[in-house]
């Protein structure tokens with residue numbers, strides 16, 4: 325199925341969780357926040373939240389620096 | 392209050408704009424903005440706000456100028472290495488525009504002083520270099536209903552969002568809690584392209600000026616990210632989070648709290 329990942333169309337297998345998506349992207353879940361259709365998903369819910377066809381998923385990096 | 396001939400000339404390119412005009416320029420001259428951090432972001436932010444004639448600018452920073460700052464912190468120059476950043480900042484900004492009153496706070500924001508400091512300003516711009524202060528500032532601004540222009544930079548990336556408490560989401564609506572200590576390279580070891588601080592800081596200054604003038608559409612409910620390697624901006628729409636610990640329906644945070652300052656890098660962005 326197709327989702328919109330960071331603004332780009334992306335094919336993912338049905339039944340993929342957000343945690344699975346991050347693992348596929350080789351991203352450490354501790355350093356990002358994931359927003360699905362404009363709502364941010366809590367870290368403890370990443371494994372139990374499954375992607376739906378057409379979801380708009382944005383992965384935002386924590387950026388703490390004003391340096 | 393009438394403009395002096397010098398002011399008419401200095402601000403003529405503002406006054407020419409329909410959205411600013413003489414009225415808007417007067418508004419800017421009477422505005423008060425607090426810039427937290429006189430570093431990479433705080434430099435371009437306060438530089439442009441001073442140039443724009445924002446009448447009172449508060450600068451909070453507890454550090455001294457280090458030679459390694461000068462790759463990006465354009466408020467400070469080589470002879471000022473070793474000087475307190477707030478003093479160096481005040482000299483630079485006053486030289487640029489003597490119209491502007493600079494209030495300096497050579498201190499670190501803490502739950503004990505943040506409310507008192509932000510109370511005297513119309514809006515706050517976040518240019519801090521660490522997560523604990525970032526979350527503290529968000530919480531304090533939400534509680535005081537003070538607009539906050541939030542931004543962060545790291546390596547080749549940056550992000551900006553404008554927080555108008557009660558109108559749109561806050562920082563915690565998107566990032567509910569600080570990352571685990573040490574998971575994020577948030578200090579000097581991580582590296583950053585100096586010009587990114589300029590790109591993102593100037594966006595913050597633009598947002599601040601729009602908020603003060605009450606014109607246009609701000610980045611309220613939108614996060615703008617910038618990937619400098621790809622030269623790509625991306626906009627992420629974000630909604631207020633009903634479970635937000637500070638501005639949600641049942642806020643868990645009703646008192647300001649301070650997090651541990653963790654600067655060491657143990658984790659990494661990508662799992663190696």
Ligand SMILES: [Zn+2]
Pocket residue numbers: 560561562563564565632635636637638639
């Ligand atoms: Zn919130």
